[in-house]
Amino acid sequence: MTTALDPIQVMKQEVARAAAARVSSGMVVGLGTGSTTAFVIQFLGDRLKSGDLKDIKGVPTSFQASVLAKKYGIPLVTLDEVETIDLAIDGADEVDPQKNLIKGGGAAHTREKIVDALAETFIVVVDSSKLVDRLGSTFPVPIEVLPMAIAPVSRAVVKLGGQPELRMGVRKDGPVITDQGNMVLDVKFSHIDNPAELERTLNNIPGVVENGIFVGVTDWVLIGEIKDGQPIVREM
Template identity: 45%
Template sequence: MSDTAQRDELKRLAAEQAVDLVRPGMVVGLGVGSTAIHAIRRIGALLASGDLHDIVGVPCALRVEEEARRLGIPLTTLEDPAQIDLTIDGADEVDPQLNLIKGGGAALLREKIVAQSSLREVIIVDEAKLSPQLGTRFFVPVEVVPFGWSAQARWITTLGAEVRLRRQADGAPLITDQGNYLLDCHFGPINDLETLAVQLSVRAGVVEHGLFLGMATDLIVAGADGIRHIQK
């Protein structure tokens, strides 16, 4: 088995362990990414076999919604349930305190709304996503309105980042599900996460940022030595 195939198999096993936490009657947040998709497919398979029933999902992206419908997973929105019982999602980088960087899949706004509405936020990653300090291995995605986006990019540069507008393969700006742009902000290791999060949050034109601080309750890691489940 190739290294890529082995990593994917470990992701699948980690996703299955996360799905084991799902119980009948739950509202389940459905996350985005190459690891989270394994969880969605597992939920669909369990529903089809009758081993899981009476759950509804809240998708974090339009493409996740499409896949969930294809798999026969009943869906709802945040306008209906008061809260989400459990969300299963991935991350781009995770520090020892279970703080996260998310947004590599261009769905950070919906992912954060769902995370903040969840009683339990279960993050599944492969061990390559673990980091001693956020910003070491991944940039911070920042979602901005298209109007004045270059002004936001220049301002974020003054905070110490190298900023790039995320583009599609044809060179056009990538458009999020909410019709916004994404700025990929390379800060390097971030010493003060809370201060940076506040600075980004209060800036007009910034819709949301990819720092998910204090939201994860569980981390399931797929690694060479197997699957680890870490609880906060």
């Protein structure tokens, strides 16, 4: 069990617990990817096991989410099998004051955007370090790209003022490969004045599958913070 000695982990757990508490019996739930949503999946499994929650179905956004859901006993369905997603819960790498996001640190942003955009309600779970005044200030924009198009997409991104870098594997030689078999360019922009416009522009480059700017999708942001030595969760 995580102790208060690791405040980031404590914040992640508290905010995950708050999000998992918003799931009701009978819901179809979009299951996000990443360290905070891993706790959400664990807490949903705990609620199912205790009988506090019944008859939920999960739509995973990645192989990681799928593996965790199976581990914690959450039945999984695909988008072919459900009409709607009642609630999606996911993390973010950056959140601005308008609740716009940059996601894709785990290279799962394509599936995440599909699931999160379909959800009736989309809850973002973050710790306070992810809050920014302006998107792109701490995190590059991840772009999923077909492997054959890496060079032309990189050139197009440079023309837009971005600095693209091919994401490389950690403890693996070669680039990161997404669950769809594509590659990821991490693009640093000096400033993003209009996130919605940049999101559209990037997705219009031939060879781009999806990018990590999420505009107008988020309903609630739950933020984990440490105040007076105690973890608290606040809403945005």
